Amino acid sequence: MQYAILCYSDEDVVGSWSKEEDEACMARLMTVQERLHKEGRLGPVARLLPTTAATTLRKGKDEPLVLDGPFAETKEQLLGFYVVDCASLDEALDIARELTEANPGPGSYEIRPVGTFVPWTLPA
Amino acid sequence: MTDMEWISQALSSARPRVVAALLRYFRDLDRAEEAFQDACLRALKAWPKNGPPRDPVAWLIFVGRNAAIDQVRRSARHQPLPDERVLSDLEDAEEEMAGRLDDSDYRDDILRLLFVCCHPDLPATQQIALALRIVSGLSVKQIARAFLVGESAMEQRITRAKARIANAGVPFDAPGPVERSERLAAVAAMIYLVFNEGYSASGGEAAMRVPLCDEAIRLARLLLRLFQSEPEIMGLTALMLLQHARAAARFDTDGTVILLEDQDRSLWNQKMIAEGLALIDKAMRHGRAGTYQIQAAIAALHARAKRPEDTDWAQIDLLYGALERLQPSPVITLNRAVAVSKARGPEEALAMIEPLAPKLSGYFHFFGVKGGLLMQLGRCAEAREAFDRAIALANTSAEAAHIRMHLDRLESEAASPSTATPSA
Numbered sequence A: 001m002q003y004a005i006l007c008y009s010d011e012d013v014v015g016s017w018s019k020e021e022d023e024a025c026m027a028r029l030m031t032v033q034e035r036l037h038k039e040g041r042l043g044p045v046a047r048l049l050p051t052t053a054a055t056t057l058r059k060g061k062d063e064p065l066v067l068d069g070p071f072a073e074t075k076e077q078l079l080g081f082y083v084v085d086c087a088s089l090d091e092a093l094d095i096a097r098e099l100t101e102a103n104p105g106p107g108s109y110e111i112r113p114v115g116t117f118v119p120w121t122l123p124a
Numbered sequence B: 001m002t003d004m005e006w007i008s009q010a011l012s013s014a015r016p017r018v019v020a021a022l023l024r025y026f027r028d029l030d031r032a033e034e035a036f037q038d039a040c041l042r043a044l045k046a047w048p049k050n051g052p053p054r055d056p057v058a059w060l061i062f063v064g065r066n067a068a069i070d071q072v073r074r075s076a077r078h079q080p081l082p083d084e085r086v087l088s089d090l091e092d093a094e095e096e097m098a099g100r101l102d103d104s105d106y107r108d109d110i111l112r113l114l115f116v117c118c119h120p121d122l123p124a125t126q127q128i129a130l131a132l133r134i135v136s137g138l139s140v141k142q143i144a145r146a147f148l149v150g151e152s153a154m155e156q157r158i159t160r161a162k163a164r165i166a167n168a169g170v171p172f173d174a175p176g177p178v179e180r181s182e183r184l185a186a187v188a189a190m191i192y193l194v195f196n197e198g199y200s201a202s203g204g205e206a207a208m209r210v211p212l213c214d215e216a217i218r219l220a221r222l223l224l225r226l227f228q229s230e231p232e233i234m235g236l237t238a239l240m241l242l243q244h245a246r247a248a249a250r251f252d253t254d255g256t257v258i259l260l261e262d263q264d265r266s267l268w269n270q271k272m273i274a275e276g277l278a279l280i281d282k283a284m285r286h287g288r289a290g291t292y293q294i295q296a297a298i299a300a301l302h303a304r305a306k307r308p309e310d311t312d313w314a315q316i317d318l319l320y321g322a323l324e325r326l327q328p329s330p331v332i333t334l335n336r337a338v339a340v341s342k343a344r345g346p347e348e349a350l351a352m353i354e355p356l357a358p359k360l361s362g363y364f365h366f367f368g369v370k371g372g373l374l375m376q377l378g379r380c381a382e383a384r385e386a387f388d389r390a391i392a393l394a395n396t397s398a399e400a401a402h403i404r405m406h407l408d409r410l411e412s413e414a415a416s417p418s419t420a421t422p423s424a
Helices: A011-015 A019-038 A089-102 B003-026 B029-050 B056-077 B090-100 B103-117 B124-135 B140-147 B151-168 B177-199 B204-226 B231-244 B270-284 B291-304 B313-326 B330-344 B346-356 B364-376 B380-393 B397-415
Strands: A045-048 A055-058 A065-068 A108-111 A114-118
Touching: A011 B003, A011 B204, A055 A089, A089 A108, A089 B270, A114 B270, B003 B029, B003 B056, B003 B103, B003 B124, B029 B056, B029 B151, B103 B124, B103 B177, B103 B204, B124 B140, B124 B151, B124 B177, B124 B204, B140 B151, B140 B177, B140 B204, B177 B204, B177 B231, B204 B231, B231 B270, B231 B291, B270 B291, B291 B313, B313 B330, B330 B346, B330 B364, B346 B364, B364 B380, B364 B397, B380 B397
Parallel strands: none
Antiparallel strands: A045 A114, A055 A065, A055 A108
């Protein structure tokens, strides 16, 4: 079974770390990642930019609505995620719109820039 | 990270929202600050034992408010009340508070707290000092250090600023849309002042003042989280991130400023650049250009260029043109001329800045740019004259040293005229 592990914390606190504190934390996490990678148990890892950089596409009755900021509703749950490579936010929004069309159900898509991406791959 | 480190970071990140809410209750800055201090002391005792509360901000507001009310009662009755009475029913209360306070409550509270600091009666330096003390919670000592003044002088400055605000009265009515946007603009300007106080420092001062840049970015992010759809707040945050990203490359080991085109771009902070670019991308979608957004867009073009020669000067020229229309100023025209010289040649740039002479006759950069353009055109005698004026107007020894370097080059070219290459 593959699991996605989603990380939650206070971005104000993490954002106020000094460069040294941040790097020390990343180095410790990298040690864990490298071990898991050697064991063939690690897929891609991403660190996201702050929620202030997020945009949300919310599916409504008519055209999907573009809202500034992160997904904030508590009535819906996280069902999945994509990582896409785009030249601009507009391109990412176009892809999200395509997804809303392909997916008949309601829902929202939060578009958040990825800060660091480590393309570890699980063995096929 | 130890519990205590985590708690102290959580307290400082909660501070603006808590003090802002307490200010609404007490309508008195000193009382709000004291109540916050009180709540922090209780948090330091309670959180390691019980674990951090689900909503630290709501916890601190509730405890701070009760502690202050308790204080008032105590001094009224001249007899102490048991502390436990305040703490005993915390659990329910926290839930109630968390339910009642959402971002829309915080929005106007925080805006008010920041707006109080930009009272028009206060000179810029007092606005900055007050914001750092009240909103960011830096100690008087830290602020004094950043301003390079003594602690008691800074203490006095802050006390005077507070007294002036108390006399002027804090605006407690909920702002209307127009008022809110005016407050937001004033607060944005104040945050950018804090940033520039840090950014404009050089030499040995720079290291001490860098925290001001970090703090300004933190305040801008806080504001952006509350006003998510304001393109100018996105622009301001992006602008500061993109400028601050260059911090490690801006000075040499002697503390002398290194110009943009001579900086080691591998030292630029790519994480900050990525965040800045994402924000400017977001802001542009609104199609409501403003001065922060345009300046950020200019900074973004520099950040995107892998090498100085990859810089899209034509686009920068256009952006400065847009900035000139929104905010006509000879300094902006001067900056535009630099872009014009790269995109269309020094002759056109020189024609652009010549009319600015009467307005900028006391401005170091005017003569620096003018000398540079004349030098490119091979008009050495005039260039030397402009550089001499620049040196006389230099604000720092680093600025003077930079111009002297150009003069030296002129001398050596004059000594061997065959190497001089007039481009016109």
